[in-house]
Amino acid sequence: xxxxxxxxxxxxxxxxxxxxxxxxxxxxxxxxxxxxxxxxxxxxxxxxxxxxxxxxxxxxxxxxxxxxxxxxxxxxxxxxxxxxxxxxxxxxxxxxxxxxxxxxxxxxxxxxxxxxxxxxxxxxxxxxxxxxxxxxxxxxxxxxxxxxxxxxxxxxxxxxxxxxxxxxxxxxxxxxxxxxxxxxxxxxxxxxxxxxxxxxxxxxxxxxxxxxxxxxxxxxxxxxxxxxxxxxxxxxxxxxxxxxxxxxxxxxxxxxxxxxxxxx
Ligand code: HPA
Numbered sequence: 001x002x003x004x005x006x007x008x009x010x011x012x013x014x015x016x017x018x019x020x021x022x023x024x025x026x027x028x029x030x031x032x033x034x035x036x037x038x039x040x041x042x043x044x045x046x047x048x049x050x051x052x053x054x055x056x057x058x059x060x061x062x063x064x065x066x067x068x069x070x071x072x073x074x075x076x077x078x079x080x081x082x083x084x085x086x087x088x089x090x091x092x093x094x095x096x097x098x099x100x101x102x103x104x105x106x107x108x109x110x111x112x113x114x115x116x117x118x119x120x121x122x123x124x125x126x127x128x129x130x131x132x133x134x135x136x137x138x139x140x141x142x143x144x145x146x147x148x149x150x151x152x153x154x155x156x157x158x159x160x161x162x163x164x165x166x167x168x169x170x171x172x173x174x175x176x177x178x179x180x181x182x183x184x185x186x187x188x189x190x191x192x193x194x195x196x197x198x199x200x201x202x203x204x205x206x207x208x209x210x211x212x213x214x215x216x217x218x219x220x221x222x223x224x225x226x227x228x229x230x231x232x233x234x235x236x237x238x239x240x241x242x243x244x245x246x247x248x249x250x251x252x253x254x255x256x257x258x259x260x261x262x263x264x
Contacts, residue, residue: 001075002037003246005046006237007067009184010055010084011204011226015047017234026070031063033070041242046076050184059161059183060109068191069114073264077253078135078198078244080237081188084222085156085180086209088170092179094225097143097236098154098203099136101129104178105186108160112187114194114262123259125194132252135200135240142239148232154179156203158186167211181209196262198252202236204229 006015015021018038024046026033036047048067051057071079085098092098105112115123136152143150157173159165161183165173173181180203192199206225207213226233256262 002044002046003075003077004043004241004244005048005071005076005079007079007081007188008047008049009082010051011223011230012082012233013049013053013055015045017238018045018047024074026073028066028069028073030066030069033063033066035070037074040238043241043246045241046071046074060107062184064187064191065111065114068188068195068197069264072195072197072262076197077246078132079192079200080135080139080240081185081199081201082233082237083182083184083201083203084206084226085182085203086164086207086217087180087205088157088174088209088212089154089179092151092154092205094205094207095229096149096151096205097233098151098180098205099131099139100156100180100185100201100203101131101136101153103130103156103158103185103189104173104176106157106159106173107186110187112190114191121259123194123256125190125255127190127193130189130193131200132198132250134248134250135198138240138243139200139202139236141243142236146235146239148236150236154203156185156201157181159183164217165210170209170211180205193252193255194262196253196255198250202233204233
């Protein structure tokens with residue numbers, strides 16, 4: 001069984017940390033997903049680059065449901081995702097890692113559930129703690145042991161993209177309590193919860209958000225900031241994976257108990 005998966009965001013496109021990597025094609029009701037499966041410290045790990053290996057899939061067009069379904073189908077119980085983010089909070093600087101614990105959803109066009117009525121019915125999943133607290137704890141421990149600047153919590157604002165935000169939007173998000181802005185965590189985190197998979201995100205601050213930054217934003221600056229930190233993000237993820245006890249149960253895996261559990 002492949003119990004752990006990494007979903008790589010902007011700047012994290014290859015599973016070079018894994019050994020014996022092979023491609024696995026998985027059929028889902030939402031389309032085919034091709035993922036890489038490899039090994040690390042005797043643990044089997046799946047890897048999906050969210051934007052495709054060449055950053056060709058825009059945030060609003062990512063097949064989030066297919067990705068999460070595919071990971072569930074091969075047995076994944078824990079997902080560590082990476083995301084590049086802009087910061088609204090002066091304490092969270094470019095180069096810092098943030099283990100987000102809440103989100104504000106400003107997406108507009110995305111299907112954010114596996115349950116659209118019909119045969120599957122309708123569910124209302126609890127997201128009081130949207131990000132798995134035990135996975136976050138492992139990441140905090142990993143960050144400490146590596147001596148990285150890691151913020152233990154933060155509010156992630158998910159914008160629709162693919163454009164960056166206006167300074168007025170950033171000012172609004174800030175007043176609402178947002179710390180970071182990105183384009184991909186919703187619906188990924190919500191679908192993982194519906195699928196009863198533990199999910200955590202390592203957000204890497206690549207820039208101050210529009211209007212806070214002194215210069216207009218470019219995708220190149222985001223990619224360059226990620227490139228500088230790729231080694232650190234990989235170390236953080238892999239150290240957390242080393243610390244993970246794959247035998248331990250978690251409340252996230254029973255999120256739909258009220259509905260008889262998630263069914264593929
Ligand atoms: N806004 C939205 N998404 C982002 C940003 C940003 O400023 N930086 C990296 N991803």
